[in-house]
Amino acid sequence: MKAFRAGLAISKNSFSRNRIYLLNHIINSVGSFIFGYIAVSIWRALLGDSPETSAMVTYVMVNQAGVWITMFLPYGAFLFQKVNDGTIAFDVLRPCGLIYMTFFEMLGHVFYNFVFRYIPIFCLGFLILGVELPALNHLLPYILSLFFGFVICYFLNYFVGLWALKFLNITGGQAIYYTLMNFFNGCMIPAEYYPGILKQIMPLTPFAGTSYIPTYVYLGKIPFLSAFAIQGFWILILGCLACVLTAKVQKTLQIQGG
């Protein structure tokens, strides 16, 4: 309980830190909405005035709002920044562990993103582009699935952070993360449009667990239990891998800055 309270305090600090730049983030959210608008325009041009278009508009805009929770998290879960300025030295000494600490730090950041980025982008999509609201019985499973999507995304970003601890450079790890996430998370294209075998593989990847699966839960196109099973499986695998890799990387950690 004490550890949980400490975690919440870290989240609260992370949330407050972000609030300083609220105006900047509002401008950024308008930019992010434009990215969603581009995707909507592409699908409208391709599908014309069909019933499928309306579902696709909702799909891409819900995903676009969600990228601030399940894709664009701080580079390497803040670890890269801490390696650079040397503050990682204090973090590894704390009793609650690196994974636990960074998780709550990211949770505060993501909660801020939910309030000040997700909701405004979603509202713009609803008011301007005609995004459909979810059925009431889909809402709670969607929120849960979105949270699981965040946990998967957190672990993937955490691995990028570990890459930075190991190689003292984040470029490569971040580029691999962005490439795989961009192509496989289905943010702009649902699985059925992928060619050949990718159609079957894509929904089973951890990347799809961050965008494609939560939004399909929103639309009611996937059974909730299947969605949670895929996401739960990846959280378990990635969580175990994070523990093993953290122990290994901490042994060879080189502290910079000071």
Add this chain to the structure above:
Amino acid sequence: METFKALFIASLKSQTEYRFNFIMDIILSGLAIFSDFMITLVILSNFKDMAGWNLGEIALIYSIIEGGWGIFRLFGEGLHRFQELTLSGRFDVMLIRPVSTVKQVMLQKFQFRRLGVIGQAVGVGIIGALYADMASPGFFVVYCILIVLSAMLIFSVNLILSAIAFWTIRNEDILVLASYSMRTAAYYPLNIYADFVKIVLTFIVPMATAAYYPMSYLSGKTDSIFALIAPILSLIVFMPLSFWLWKQGEKHYSSTGS
């Protein structure tokens, strides 16, 4: 020119010190950006065209914009990260040197890993030209000129956006709004967007004049010569405007930092 050469060589030497890392950074940076085009590729593998534009023609539009972006980031990284200078107050030093501040900001760092971005853009362009049945020596001469003009146009847009930091100190979110999102919008044919967006992309952030209009002429969709020379017309207006705004910003600049 001597200063440019000396700094260019110094940057190259420092970045190639770890050769394997350097080559991996080039490849991975190119791959990360290429993943954006892969999504377009997957979408268009399901449809014949997008608003009358086939895959090859869209590849050429993407290639001209991305090629220009890659060249800008190779030489203009300092300008792209201009807010770091205004936030830290390091811009003060530049004001007392007898060299143009734009030159000094530009010469701060050359980012050679952007060669990967240029490489993938040119690769997509060559394959696009073959696919669209437009490949000829004459076409490739025009294509190279268009990439250079695109880089110049992106430079002038970014100079304006950087100048905003003289008033606002931070400008990264304005960059997302006016540079990143507009650049992404310019990857696709302009006729998929609403009229308001067409006006913005033609007259306010004129990214569409870099590739869409010239490609309309080259692919026979219009016979107006103004479409072909659209990037030159944009540059005639925007280049002096961007330098004028920079000068105004410089006069307004009040230092920050400690």
